[in-house]
Amino acid sequence: MTYQITKEIRILHEQDDWDYVFTTDEYGTVSVISSEGLEAMTGKTTTIYIPKDCIQHFIDALEQLK
Secondary structure, eight states: OOOOOOOEEEEEETTTTEEEEEEEOTTOOEEEEEEETHHHHHTOOEEEEEOGGGHHHHHHHHHHHO
16 A cells, blocks of 8 residues: 655635645645635636746746735
């Protein structure tokens, strides 16, 4: 039997009913899953995959938009 240990970070805005879930896989790829309102219940979400070697560039771009 194999096990996978993962880390999940969730940004949740309960009042406006949206969230972002950040997870990573065994290769270091980060997945960002976005859902809003009924999307979360119906499984209609948007997923962005960020390769391990691109994570810092992604963070840098977000910092510039802050």
